[in-house]
């Protein structure tokens with residue numbers, strides 16, 4: 001999968017830690033914090049997983065806003081195009097989730113909805129692949145009109161097949 005650079009298939013634990021590194025200037029930090037927390041909450045409500053924010057940088061899932069070349073083999077491409085990517089479960093870079101800061105990130109207004117994109121990326125960070133079902137959160141193309149409940153039945157089934 002081009003956008004979920006897989007390490008393993010799943011985490012071998014149910015409590016997964018995350019930490020937020022570089023932020024975007026598009027939104028206040030505490031807004032980013034709550035949107036990221038809510039995006040993890042989508043998966044926590046549908047599974048037996050819990051997500052704990054960690055102050056240190058050795059959390060399982062490192063969340064960062066970066067541009068172009070940023071230290072992995074998958075440089076971003078400037079405005080539009082690819083919005084974000086995530087590595088599949090595993091040590092080190094495993095689970096890490098990067099957002100292209102050349103996009104305009106929003107909490108619902110103009111620009112790309114950070115909550116919706118983060119929920120998709122965290123699906124990859126948990127081990128899910130893309131779905132061909134346009135109603136699935138794991139569909140490969142951004143849809144601003146995502147339903148409030150976000151996850152399709154297929155997504156709930158798939159996360160519970162994995163954990």
Ligand SMILES: CNC(=O)[C@@H](NC(=O)[C@H](CC(C)C)CN(O)C=O)C(C)(C)C
Nearest residue numbers: 003081082083084085117120140141142
């Ligand atoms: C608006 N641009 C798009 O819709 C682009 N799609 C994405 O950036 C995906 C993320 C969306 C689904 C949140 C990349 N991905 O799958 C990460 O895990 C393109 C379809 C142009 C590649």
Ligand SMILES: [Ca+2]
Nearest residue numbers: 078080082100
């Ligand atoms: Ca881009």
Ligand SMILES: [Zn+2]
Nearest residue numbers: 003120124140
């Ligand atoms: Zn994806």
Ligand SMILES: [Zn+2]
Nearest residue numbers: 070072074098
């Ligand atoms: Zn990256």
